[in-house]
Structure formats: structure tokens, C-alpha cells
Amino acid sequence: MRFSTRDVSRVEETWKRYVPSAVLRDVDPRRFRFEWNSADLGGVGLVRYDLAAQVHSTAEPHEQFLACRVAGSDVRLHSDRTDLDPTRPWMTDGPRVDAHWDAGARVTALVFDRAKLEQRARQISGDDLLSLHVTDLSASSSPAGLAWERTVAYLERSLDDLAADDVILRGELARHASIVTLATFATTLRGRQRRTAQTTPAPxxxxxxxxxxxxxxxxxxxxxxxxxxxxxxxxxxxxxxxxxxxxxxxxxxxxxxxxxxxxxxxxxxxxxxxxxxxxxxxxxxxxxxxxxxxxxxxxxxxxxxxxxx
Missing domain, CATH: 1.10.10.60 (Homeodomain-like)
Structure with missing residues (x-):
């Protein structure tokens, strides 16, 4: 889905389809301009939008993992009374993240269904009991964050060439997005990977x-x-x-x-x-x-x- 608009309510309504908790606050309507691009991979939503306005945006996903990069010259990120590094992507599975900018920003995000990403983590770890949670909101390193951003750009280019009925390829892209995201951010998966993996289904x-x-x-x-x-x-x-x-x-x-x-x-x-x-x-x-x-x-x-x- 692609569109351009100056209607703040339409932007917020569209964003809420992917992250119901998303809110745009303190928007200056005189400077507002919005470019939206999104796609659904099945359990993974890819979102990219450009906002030319002074904005305060908040998100605290429920039953989702939201991995996001807000790129702009004056972006400030904050969660749980802690400032986040605005040069890195971040991921939350519940804790609220606030983003502020005055001169405009590009927001790139992957929105994962909690159950599906958790199942992927269980397959990787071999742990049928793994409960997946984010343990550090910021990407584990700057190189890891850059690799995640390149992956999202690759996904976006790939989706431009896919037909609506390319179900298998969309599934493979969703799998790639999940694995790279789990490798980029600190979650409870990392501790489980140090355990001996199961080699057969539990009896x-x-x-x-x-x-x-x-x-x-x-x-x-x-x-x-x-x-x-x-x-x-x-x-x-x-x-x-x-x-x-x-x-x-x-x-x-x-x-x-x-x-x-x-x-x-x-x-x-x-x-x-x-x-x-x-x-x-x-x-x-x-x-x-x-x-x-x-x-x-x-x-x-x-x-x-x-x-x-």
C-alpha cells in the first residue's frame, strides 16, 4: 500500500492497522506531509513512511514485537526514563517508546506477530518452552543495526517485484526478516542458545x-x-x-x-x-x-x- 497525504488522522489510522497503540502527538498541521509504503508478509508487517512535520510519536505494542528505526537530523528516543541511541534501530515487545523530531524523519519498521516470532525463536533454539522477550531495546551494536537496516531495504525492494500470489516467496522473506531481527536485538533467545538444543520432539x-x-x-x-x-x-x-x-x-x-x-x-x-x-x-x-x-x-x-x- 502506497499513498501521500496531508491528513493527520488518515496517517494515524493507517499506522494503527499495524501497531494499534501507535499515536501521533503535537503534530504541526501547517508543515505536515506524509509518504507511506507498507506490505504484509504474513505474520510480519513492513512499514516505511516519511513525515515532514514536528511530531511526537508513541508506541507500546501488545502481542507484537515492533522493530523500528527513526532516521532524522534531530530525532530523540526515550523509553522507561532511559534515552535510546537515535542512530540505532530499537525493538520493543511492550515497553513504551517515545520518538520526537522537529525537522522531519523517515520511520522504517518491521511488526511481528508475537506468537509467530516466538515460534521462530523456538525453532532456532530447539527449546519448546522458550518465552521470547526483549531484554535490551537498542540494537546490540552499530554494525548489527546497519545490517538490519540493509535487510529491511532488501525486503522492500524484493516486495516491489512480487505478485500478490507469490505466497512461498513472501514466506521466505518473512523468515529472513525474523532471523535477522532475532540476531540484531538482545532477547531471551540468546540465553537459551547456550543450552543443549533438543534434537527430537519432546516425548x-x-x-x-x-x-x-x-x-x-x-x-x-x-x-x-x-x-x-x-x-x-x-x-x-x-x-x-x-x-x-x-x-x-x-x-x-x-x-x-x-x-x-x-x-x-x-x-x-x-x-x-x-x-x-x-x-x-x-x-x-x-x-x-x-x-x-x-x-x-x-x-x-x-x-x-x-x-x-
Whole structure:
């Protein structure tokens, strides 16, 4: 889709189709000029637009990963009270990012469906339990950021030559975009890549146990309960998990509870961080905070404050 306009409301409406939380603020309508180009690869949206105006833009994606580069002579980027390097692309899976510019800017973005990018990360790591989260918003290095920008430019050129029914090629481009993005930004994938990868699908016993954990992590279950649900002895369950996943059932249960607390904090649920931690089985706030930061890259208080209006 391509178009040019001076209508601010149309721009914001179009941007929201890709990132529903996107908002354009403080726009000077006298200087406003907008050039838009976008394409859908299936689970990955590619967006490029030029805005000639003084603008304050915000985004805090839900169930998405937004990888973005805002290029301009006077761009300022900010998230969670931290300034971001405006010369590098950034990625967020929830924390709000604010961008300001006065003289105009070019915005280039890849918008990923959370479930699909997480599935790609699981395929790369061989970890069926990987919960994908961004641990550092800025690209890991300037060369990595430049490589990501070149990839997006290549995708845009390639899409110009594709017919609407070139489903296979679009799928390959989406795969390429996912892999390069995961290589560019720091996520929980990097820690999992240091583990021994699975070489075969998890056995049925392990899959039953994982399903039970996913459905009951918010309840006071133990490893014995998990083993009983999987129809195996506790010792046998320990062995099966270690062999299939290189993790213990207790580690998987702990991660599922951290993920649950993370979702609740991101939703802006009422209550303190300590109350959320208790609901998910963490009785020691300091231990919960340390485990949460290790898993998601930020303290739980940052996630909570960023998602409460």
C-alpha cells in the first residue's frame, strides 16, 4: 500500500492497522506531509513512511514485537526514563517508546506477530518452552543495526517485484526478516542458545507435563502433581525433562510463573508488584525481582509503571 497525504488522522489510522497503540502527538498541521509504503508478509508487517512535520510519536505494542528505526537530523528516543541511541534501530515487545523530531524523519519498521516470532525463536533454539522477550531495546551494536537496516531495504525492494500470489516467496522473506531481527536485538533467545538444543520432539510424557504446567501454573502445584498428571513417577519425570529439554520440571514451572507475572504486570493489573508476585507463587519480593530481571531484562517495577496509565 502506497499513498501521500496531508491528513493527520488518515496517517494515524493507517499506522494503527499495524501497531494499534501507535499515536501521533503535537503534530504541526501547517508543515505536515506524509509518504507511506507498507506490505504484509504474513505474520510480519513492513512499514516505511516519511513525515515532514514536528511530531511526537508513541508506541507500546501488545502481542507484537515492533522493530523500528527513526532516521532524522534531530530525532530523540526515550523509553522507561532511559534515552535510546537515535542512530540505532530499537525493538520493543511492550515497553513504551517515545520518538520526537522537529525537522522531519523517515520511520522504517518491521511488526511481528508475537506468537509467530516466538515460534521462530523456538525453532532456532530447539527449546519448546522458550518465552521470547526483549531484554535490551537498542540494537546490540552499530554494525548489527546497519545490517538490519540493509535487510529491511532488501525486503522492500524484493516486495516491489512480487505478485500478490507469490505466497512461498513472501514466506521466505518473512523468515529472513525474523532471523535477522532475532540476531540484531538482545532477547531471551540468546540465553537459551547456550543450552543443549533438543534434537527430537519432546516425548508425549513431557508434552503432557508441559500442558499441565501451562494450565495450572497459577495454582499451588508441585513437581509431584505434575508427575501425577503426566502418569509417571517424579523421578522418571525429572529424567525425561532433563533428557528432552535440559531443564528440570521445577525450572519449567518457575518460568511459567514468571511469564504469568510478566503478563499480569504488562496488562496494568491493579495491585503492587509484591501482590502479583504472591499470586504467582513468589513469597520473597527480592528473589522474585532478581529472577524477573534475569528473565526479562528489567525489574518488575519498570514493567508495572510502564503499563499503568
Amino acid at each position: 508425549a510424557t513431557v508434552r503432557r507435563a508441559l500442558a499441565f504446567i501451562a494450565e495450572n501454573a497459577h495454582r499451588p502445584i508441585t513437581v509431584d502433581h505434575i508427575a501425577e498428571a503426566a502418569h509417571i513417577s517424579t523421578r522418571g519425570l525429572q529424567y525425561a525433562f532433563r533428557r528432552a529439554l535440559d531443564r528440570s520440571p521445577a525450572e519449567c514451572l518457575r518460568q511459567a510463573r514468571l511469564d504469568g507475572a510478566h503478563r499480569e504486570l504488562r496488562s496494568g493489573a491493579a495491585g503492587t508488584v509484591a501482590a502479583v508476585a504472591r499470586r504467582w507463587g513468589f513469597s520473597h519480593p527480592s528473589r522474585f525481582a532478581a529472577a524477573y530481571r534475569e528473565a526479562f531484562g528489567v525489574p518488575p517495577s519498570v514493567t508495572a509503571s510502564a503499563n499503568r496509565g
